[in-house]
Amino acid sequence: EAGVTQFPSHSVIEKGQTVTLRCDPISGHDNLYWYRRVMGKEIKFLLHFVKESKQDESGMPNNRFLAERTGGTYSTLKVQPAELEDSGVYFCASSQHMVDTIYFGEGSWLTVV
């Protein structure tokens, strides 16, 4: 069974540019999550989709971040325009049920210079 896959694994962009991160959850998992780890800090929740609907987006830092999950399959997280403090590792995760084991992807490393 394929795990949660994320693309790209690494991205270096200049301040002000746009980056789009993609996540493919485990097949059949309706719940999809985005988390972020900024250097030296703990992993923090960004948002949660149930199918294509945003269940909880309380962790999104500001309106430069836009997450979508069209069709309830893969998800994208766009950062526009990127700022230096956006650098970090963006984790995607999925689960079959809301209260269940959450499976993580390998993360997308974002460096904004």
Added chain:
Amino acid sequence: AQSVSQHNHHVILSEAASLELGCNYSYGGTVNLFWYVQYPGQHLQLLLKYFSGDPLVKGIKGFEAEFIKSKFSFNLRKPSVQWSDTAEYFCAVVGSSNTGKLIFGQGTTLQVKP
């Protein structure tokens, strides 16, 4: 505020030494608890979880954790570590009535010397 505190940021042990990583949480309600591990270059993997029942939970690779409700703790233990246990370990909590909004501790880096 809800939070998770891991007592040690960096632990260095020799092979065969015993391991205990501390985790305390602050959460007003019933919780589900997790330990995740991230080996170098790999994704976060679930080591073990506690939802209910026996507070002593067995996980993969010989790890176990004990949920002590009165102390708001969920410490991770292993009787004898191996070099391959070198990794970063994360304690996480979620409200049992909540969605997948895991609250993570800061992580503990374990280095096992051969």
